[in-house]
Amino acid sequence: xxxxxxxxxxxxxxxxxxxxxxxxxxxxxxxxxxxxxxxxxxxxxxxxxxxxxxxxxxxxxxxxxxxxxxxxxxxxxxxxxxxxxxxxxxxxxxxxxxxxxxxxxxxxxxxxxxxxxxxxxxxxxxxxxxxxxxxxxxxxxxxxxxxxxxxxxxxxxxxxxxxxxxxxxxxxxxxxxxxxxxxxxxxxxxxxxxxxxxxxxxxxxxxxxxxxxxxxxxxxxxxxxxxxxxxxxxxxxxxxxxxxxxxxxxxxxxx
Amino acid sequence: xxxxxxxxxxxxxxxxxxxxxxxxxxxxxxxxxxxxxxxxxxxxxxxxxxxxxxxxxxxxxxxxxxxxxxxxxxxxxxxxxxxxxxxxxxxxxxxxxxxxxxxxxxxxxxxxxxxxxxxxxxxxxxxxxxxxxxxxxxxxxxxxxxxxxxxxxxxxxxxxxxxxxxxxxxxxxxxxxxxxxxxxxxxxxxxxxxxxxxxxxxxxxxxxxxxxxxxxxxxxxxxxxxxxxxxxxxxxxxxxxxxxxxxxxxxxxxxxxxxxxxxxxxxxxxxxxxxxxxxxxxxxxxxxxxxxxxxxxxxxxxxxxxx
Numbered sequence: 001x002x003x004x005x006x007x008x009x010x011x012x013x014x015x016x017x018x019x020x021x022x023x024x025x026x027x028x029x030x031x032x033x034x035x036x037x038x039x040x041x042x043x044x045x046x047x048x049x050x051x052x053x054x055x056x057x058x059x060x061x062x063x064x065x066x067x068x069x070x071x072x073x074x075x076x077x078x079x080x081x082x083x084x085x086x087x088x089x090x091x092x093x094x095x096x097x098x099x100x101x102x103x104x105x106x107x108x109x110x111x112x113x114x115x116x117x118x119x120x121x122x123x124x125x126x127x128x129x130x131x132x133x134x135x136x137x138x139x140x141x142x143x144x145x146x147x148x149x150x151x152x153x154x155x156x157x158x159x160x161x162x163x164x165x166x167x168x169x170x171x172x173x174x175x176x177x178x179x180x181x182x183x184x185x186x187x188x189x190x191x192x193x194x195x196x197x198x199x200x201x202x203x204x205x206x207x208x209x210x211x212x213x214x215x216x217x218x219x220x221x222x223x224x225x226x227x228x229x230x231x232x233x234x235x236x237x238x239x240x241x242x243x244x245x246x247x248x249x250x251x252x253x254x255x
Numbered sequence: 256x257x258x259x260x261x262x263x264x265x266x267x268x269x270x271x272x273x274x275x276x277x278x279x280x281x282x283x284x285x286x287x288x289x290x291x292x293x294x295x296x297x298x299x300x301x302x303x304x305x306x307x308x309x310x311x312x313x314x315x316x317x318x319x320x321x322x323x324x325x326x327x328x329x330x331x332x333x334x335x336x337x338x339x340x341x342x343x344x345x346x347x348x349x350x351x352x353x354x355x356x357x358x359x360x361x362x363x364x365x366x367x368x369x370x371x372x373x374x375x376x377x378x379x380x381x382x383x384x385x386x387x388x389x390x391x392x393x394x395x396x397x398x399x400x401x402x403x404x405x406x407x408x409x410x411x412x413x414x415x416x417x418x419x420x421x422x423x424x425x426x427x428x429x430x431x432x433x434x435x436x437x438x439x440x441x442x443x444x445x446x447x448x449x450x451x452x453x454x455x456x457x458x459x460x461x462x463x464x465x466x467x468x469x470x471x472x473x474x475x476x477x478x479x480x481x482x483x484x485x486x487x488x489x490x491x492x493x494x495x496x497x498x499x500x501x502x503x504x505x506x507x508x509x510x511x512x513x514x515x516x517x518x519x520x521x522x523x524x525x526x527x528x529x530x531x532x533x534x535x536x537x538x539x540x541x542x543x544x545x546x547x548x549x550x551x552x553x554x555x556x557x558x559x560x561x562x
Contacts, residue, residue: 028359029360032261032359032360033269033360035261035262035360036261036262036264036266036269036358036360036361037265037266037269037360040422070355071355073354074354077260077356078260078262081260081263082262082263084424084432088425088428088429088432089425109423112262113262113263113423114262115262116261116262117261117262117263117358120260120262120358120360121261121355121358123359124351124352124355124358124359125355127352128352128353128355133353136353146284146341148287148295148296148299148341149280149299149341149344149345149348151300152296152300152303152341152342152345153303153345153348153349155299155300155301155303155304156299156300156301156302156303156307156345157304157349158300158304159300159303159304160304160307160308163304163305163308164308164311167308167311183315186315187314187315190312190314191314191447191450191451192454193312194309194312194324194451194454195451195454195455195458197309198305198309198329198333199455199458199459199462201301201302201305201308202298202301202302202305202333204301205297205298205300205302205304206297206298208297208300209297209300248266
């Protein structure tokens with residue numbers, strides 16, 4: 001198992017990938033938070049932010065097909081979550097579906113929440129499409145996230161492939177011995193596999209950590225080609241953040 | 256809907272939950288370092304990888320449904336609550352950044368719900384039950400199962416409250432839809448947590464964080480707390496029985512009246528027991544819920560022991 005297919009556009013040279021990962025994380029966070037903070041009904045402002053996201057995607061040379069493909073999974077989830085709003089928000093009923101009514105307010109909120117979620121999601125998709133996981137961890141460390149958490153992320157990422165392979169091996173071994181027929185037996189088998197996975201995760205973790213200590217690990221994963229801040233990146237980021245704040249604030253002032 | 260996507264929360268709620276999460280995580284970082292010392296890095300990394308991998312396993316629950324482990328309480332029983340909070344935060348963070356499961360803007364809320372309140376609340380239930388009942392094998396398994404279920408319900412209620420505070424959905428229907436959904440998920444989470452803990456306790460007991468036998472004071476405190484909670488629950492149930500409950504309020508708002516018919520099948524329709532009316536109904540209700548939870552917990556523990 002590997003996530004390498006997720007990182008294929010992280011190596012494409014573009015104005016976005018040349019910027020330090022920290023700047024990319026900050027930019028994506030600014031756009032996502034700015035979009036999510038728009039007041040209900042601020043459609044024009046949402047449109048402007050959507051335009052901004054499209055511009056960033058174009059600058060990052062990430063093809064639209066890739067963005068749409070990676071959006072599909074989370075979008076289905078967001079769609080399901082916002083469908084609840086159709087029925088749960090009180091207002092003048094427009095359409096009746098069985099015992100439930102869809103109100104005008106519900107329909108509006110559904111549309112706007114879905115729009116906000118899609119724009120914020122796209123910003124996050126552009127971030128992960130242009131940034132590899134080690135770069136992401138490096139950015140989080142620069143952003144002063146607790147060392148315990150960034151180390152857990154780095155080691156966890158390293159161990160995850162091993163662990164998932166291990167769990168698959170355990171399941172394959174059980175299947176090849178015809179174990180786990182029927183729901184109850186299968187459940188018991190999965191409990192065993194989960195417990196075994198837990199024990200193996202801890203012993204693997206200890207072993208990996210000892211090996212890393214032997215190779216001079218002092219709590220910081222060094223990067224081969226650390227990208228640093230430059231004036232252009234800092235200025236672009238500053239302009240982007242100011243623009244997003246201005247758009248969001250103006251939406252609040254108008255509403 | 257455990258992971259809130261971006262777009263569902265208002266700016267003040269996003270800011271407030273983020274601030275609360277930062278404060279909670281700061282305490283967790285401090286306490287976890289003291290608890291785990293130099294074991295911290297490998298243990299947190301392993302637990303993070305485990306939670307991710309375990310969430311990929313789907314447990315069949317029967318009737319064509321399946322559930323996956325959320326893992327907060329299970330990891331908590333291994334590493335203690337503070338380290339488990341950091342692990343769940345790492346998981347929530349990766350889910351938001353890498354898989355867009357939960358929004359970046361809603362990260363504060365999701366961290367608060369799953370890492371701080373979910374793990375913290377669940378572990379409080381775990382410790383509380385152990386304080387009440389003592390720390391035997393069965394009791395620990397039953398406590399973990401109940402804590403797993405409780406933690407999932409806490410997450411659901413927190414999500415509903417945040418959605419309501421954001422003015423996205425009114426509180427009553429949000430509680431019914433999100434809280435109710437999580438209550439169902441909680442059953443699966445409780446069973447899986449208890450079962451896996453039982454197996455780990457048998458195979459590798461050194462992995463499970465030891466819980467000291469409760470002191471007389473801790474026991475007294477737990478009993479006092481439980482008495483207070485039961486009294487409160489009876490009071491609340493008594494009050495609720497004279498007002499329309501969340502489901503009825505939601506139904507009334509949605510303009511549904513047919514839902515009343517569902518109560519015909521209930522033994523005490525609209526909570527009027529034959530003896531002593533509403534108060535008696537409230538007492539019976541609380542005792543019944545408590546008994547059912549206790550029986551399920553014991554049954555899970557015994558089955559795992561006999562398996």
